[in-house]
Amino acid sequence: MSDAATSNGPLSPEQLAKMNAYWRAANYLSVGQIYLKDNPLMERPLTLDDVKPRLLGHWGTTPGLNFLYVHWNRLIRERDLNMLYIIGPGHGGPGLVANTYLEGSYTEVYPHIEQNRDGIKRLFRQFSWPYGIPSHVAPETPGSIHEGGELGYSLVHAYGAAFDNPNLIVACVVGDGEAETGPLATSWHGNKFLNPATDGAVLPILHLNGYKIANPTVLARTPHAELESLMRGYGYEPFTLEGDDPETMHQQAAAVFDLMLDRIAEIQKAAREDGSTARPAWPMLIMRTPKGWTGPKFVDGKPVEGTWRAHQVPFSELREKPEHMRLLEEWMRSYKPEELFDEKGAFRAEFADIAPKGRRRMGMNAHANGGLLLQPLKVPNFREFAVKIEGRGQADAESTRILGRLLNAVMHANKEQKNFRVFGPDETASNRLGDVIPDAGKAWMAETLPVDENLSQTGRVMEILSEHMCQGWLEGYLLTGRHGFFSCYEAFIHIIDSMVNQHAKWLKVTRTIPWRKPIASLNYLLSSLVWRQDHNGFSHQDPGFIDHLLNKKADVVRIYLPPDANTLLSVADHCLRSKHYINLIVAGKQPAPQWLSIDEAVAHCTTGLGVWKWASNDEGSPDVVMACCGDVPTMETLAAVVLLRSLAPDLKIRVVNVVDLMALEPSSEHPHGLADEDYDQIFPAKTPVVFAFHGYPWLIHRLTYRRHNHENIHVRGYKEEGTTTTPFDMCVLNNIDRFQLALDAVKRVPRLAAQADAAEQWYSESIQRHKLYVAENGDDLPEIRDWRWPQS
Numbered sequence: 071m072s073d074a075a076t077s078n079g080p081l082s083p084e085q086l087a088k089m090n091a092y093w094r095a096a097n098y099l100s101v102g103q104i105y106l107k108d109n110p111l112m113e114r115p116l117t118l119d120d121v122k123p124r125l126l127g128h129w130g131t132t133p134g135l136n137f138l139y140v141h142w143n144r145l146i147r148e149r150d151l152n153m154l155y156i157i158g159p160g161h162g163g164p165g166l167v168a169n170t171y172l173e174g175s176y177t178e179v180y181p182h183i184e185q186n187r188d189g190i191k192r193l194f195r196q197f198s199w200p201y202g203i204p205s206h207v208a209p210e211t212p213g214s215i216h217e218g219g220e221l222g223y224s225l226v227h228a229y230g231a232a233f234d235n236p237n238l239i240v241a242c243v244v245g246d247g248e249a250e251t252g253p254l255a256t257s258w259h260g261n262k263f264l265n266p267a268t269d270g271a272v273l274p275i276l277h278l279n280g281y282k283i284a285n286p287t288v289l290a291r292t293p294h295a296e297l298e299s300l301m302r303g304y305g306y307e308p309f310t311l312e313g314d315d316p317e318t319m320h321q322q323a324a325a326v327f328d329l330m331l332d333r334i335a336e337i338q339k340a341a342r343e344d345g346s347t348a349r350p351a352w353p354m355l356i357m358r359t360p361k362g363w364t365g366p367k368f369v370d371g372k373p374v375e376g377t378w379r380a381h382q383v384p385f386s387e388l389r390e391k392p393e394h395m396r397l398l399e400e401w402m403r404s405y406k407p408e409e410l411f412d413e414k415g416a417f418r419a420e421f422a423d424i425a426p427k428g429r430r431r432m433g434m435n436a437h438a439n440g441g442l443l444l445q446p447l448k449v450p451n452f453r454e455f456a457v458k459i460e461g462r463g464q465a466d467a468e469s470t471r472i473l474g475r476l477l478n479a480v481m482h483a484n485k486e487q488k489n490f491r492v493f494g495p496d497e498t499a500s501n502r503l504g505d506v507i508p509d510a511g512k513a514w515m516a517e518t519l520p521v522d523e524n525l526s527q528t529g530r531v532m533e534i535l536s537e538h539m540c541q542g543w544l545e546g547y548l549l550t551g552r553h554g555f556f557s558c559y560e561a562f563i564h565i566i567d568s569m570v571n572q573h574a575k576w577l578k579v580t581r582t583i584p585w586r587k588p589i590a591s592l593n594y595l596l597s598s599l600v601w602r603q604d605h606n607g608f609s610h611q612d613p614g615f616i617d618h619l620l621n622k623k624a625d626v627v628r629i630y631l632p633p634d635a636n637t638l639l640s641v642a643d644h645c646l647r648s649k650h651y652i653n654l655i656v657a658g659k660q661p662a663p664q665w666l667s668i669d670e671a672v673a674h675c676t677t678g679l680g681v682w683k684w685a686s687n688d689e690g691s692p693d694v695v696m697a698c699c700g701d702v703p704t705m706e707t708l709a710a711v712v713l714l715r716s717l718a719p720d721l722k723i724r725v726v727n728v729v730d731l732m733a734l735e736p737s738s739e740h741p742h743g744l745a746d747e748d749y750d751q752i753f754p755a756k757t758p759v760v761f762a763f764h765g766y767p768w769l770i771h772r773l774t775y776r777r778h779n780h781e782n783i784h785v786r787g788y789k790e791e792g793t794t795t796t797p798f799d800m801c802v803l804n805n806i807d808r809f810q811l812a813l814d815a816v817k818r819v820p821r822l823a824a825q826a827d828a829a830e831q832w833y834s835e836s837i838q839r840h841k842l843y844v845a846e847n848g849d850d851l852p853e854i855r856d857w858r859w860p861q862s
């Protein structure tokens with residue numbers, strides 16, 4: 071095409087020519103990254119030596135992303151916008167690298183990628199090259215908070231970024247394939263939670279390039295009227311942009327974006343100045359352009375542009391097929407690099423000049439490097455919420471309810487900063503964190519009825535029945551420099567296993583990127599735990615998220631199982647203040663005995679695991695160590711100790727409680743790992759250890775297999791036995807009950823060998839009695855249900 075303006079629209083001929091040149095430059099640099107390692111400006115004919123040996127990357131989505139970038143640049147300049155760009159199809163990495171290079175951001179963070187021939191050569195070479203940069207919009211890419219490798223989370227991240235950022239516009243490209251994922255399909259409902267007065271705007275672009283890797287997309291083959299109705303049904307005002315002629319498309323895009331940005335400004339003015347409280351129909355764009363736009367139309371006689379064949383590298387086999395070499399040469403020269411870069415290889419000033427400056431450049435937007443904006447969370451003194459301990463285990467408390475009070479105080483303390491939100495899939499109250507709700511309110515922009523309680527347009531508790539949304543909103547919120555807390559039923563947190571993988575990868579990589587500043591930790595509270603799912607049963611019983619998280623890098627993951635409310639307070643305080651971790655807290659919500667004073671709790675949490683002297687009688691050399699981790703296993707262990715005292719009065723028992731699971735690992739594997747000398751003091755050589763664990767038992771072996779005395783550790787935990795039954799019967803079904811733990815101890819202490827048979831008998835009788843009682847009465851035996859630690 072010629073650069074002269076031929077179509078009508080808001081762009082002047084000169085503006086159109088410059089924007090198109092900018093787009094050509096971005097496309098040129100994108101193709102160059104995928105294909106070339108030398109001859110970056112094509113100052114001589116391409117040869118095989120210029121081409122990378124392995125061609126890795128994705129072209130198809132990239133020209134569309136580049137097209138949008140240049141249009142965002144114009145809008146940012148003209149309207150002085152603060153804009154963040156989130157790319158759903160993150161495989162379009164070359165486009166974002168190209169654009170941040172053209173605007174200068176890339177060179178600022180990576181000075182060796184200079185604005186000249188050498189710089190472009192390095193830019194090309196590093197892409198998808200061993201120890202170079204990844205092919206996606208990765209943490210290494212300036213301006214990104216979203217990798218996009220795992221599809222589905224762009225729009226939920228966009229909403230998370232926009233909450234409490236009233237001056238931010240988050241432009242979000244949703245791939246039409248990505249739009250088929252469950253999380254993305256729900257993400258559209260973010261508009262029911264976004265307040266136009268106090269939050270920023272999200273500008274979704276459905277990138278309808280028609281195809282995924284190998285198939286058409288559902289939405290591309292849905293009649294336009296249906297698609298528009300779908301978007302209207304989600305509550306948006308859909309706009310459409312369709313075509314493939316660059317000039318016409320630039321003009322039409324400029325026109326439609328002007329309309330959409332005006333619409334956003336109107337919505338915000340209505341809410342912020344005119345007091346409107348209605349939920350607005352935010353604009354969204356359906357953008358229908360060819361996949362691999364401006365790329366090769368045919369390869370080997372088959373159509374490529376506008377088809378799925380454009381998805382990755384449109385053609386390879388350059389060595390074998392000279393025709394392909396010619397295609398590459400033609401394709402790259404179609405962008406006219408000689409017009410775009412000067413004789414030194416610098417992007418010509420007349421084009422470079424149309425990009426925004428400084429922090430307005432999307433590659434330099436501080437919101438995309440949230441650690442730059444992070445204000446420490448104000449955490450009030452958690453000791454004020456402590457449970458008073460008058461006699462070990464005498465009074466019950468609901469641990470999570472106590473935590474809810476602390477969270478409420480945190481909400482209050484950060485009211486002005488507006489940088490703390492609590493997330494949950496309809497379970498905040500059920501998990502007994504309800505004290506955080508009345509003052510903070512639950513965010514809700516949808517309709518309300520008189521029967522509703524605590525819904526508020528400025529609510530800070532985020533509840534939607536989608537673990538994906540809770541996770542994604544929180545990630546977006548954290549990545550843009552704020553703080554949050556996510557509570558979830560233990561069994562269903564698995565729904566976001568894959569999302570947390572991606573976040574953990576992000577944290578791991580960003581640790582090594584000097585210009586990326588640490589962000590607040592992602593804090594989980596898992597409650598409604600496996601052992602106390604009396605009314606829900608087997609479907610609600612799964613402690614496996616701990617195992618899942620353990621696969622992540624040690625420098626990213628922390629896992630805590632506080633046995634009571636005061637330890638929970640101490641752990642939560644620590645997690646809320648920490649940075650750049652994934653903190654998992656597992657704590658029950660049911661009334662349960664309280665063991666440690668707040669001072670003891672702080673000391674215990676500081677070491678992570680320790681001997682509970684008040685429950686031990688080992689005088690420094692135990693016959694057996696009764697270890698426990700998790701609130702129910704702790705209670706069963708203590709009850710087992712009491713049983714053992716009558717079964718074998720002279721048995722020297724040491725009780726060890728583990729609150730920080732990672733303390734079990736060797737210090738060479740995890741920074742929280744206890745030094746071997748300290749571990750050996752607590753778990754002495756040759757001494758049997760009966761370990762009652764909240765989760766799957768093999769996990770404890772996994773953590774301790776390198777420790778001394780591992781051969782003497784015997785672990786009880788959840789072994790996938792469950793149903794709707796009494797709390798104690800759950801323990802019995804999984805052999806983690808007090809009778810079993812006591813029997814385990816007797817059987818493992820050599821000098822009690824003579825008592826083993828009698829103990830087996832006692833065990834069978836006890837369990838039989840329990841079973842009969844439960845079956846008959848539908849409740850646990852009174853002495854079990856009302857059990858208390860004996861007061862000395």
Ligand SMILES: Cc1ncc(C[n+]2csc(CCOP(=O)(O)OP(=O)(O)O)c2C)c(N)n1
Pocket residue numbers: 130131159161218219220221222244245246247248249251277279280281282283287361381
């Ligand atoms: C959750 C997930 N499933 C599968 C893939 C593999 N994958 C990578 S790209 C792609 C197609 C994406 O299509 P679309 O969203 O339309 O992107 P575009 O056409 O813009 O490339 C698929 C299936 C993935 N990255 N993530």
Ligand SMILES: [Mg+2]
Pocket residue numbers: 245246247277278279280281282287361
């Ligand atoms: Mg597509």
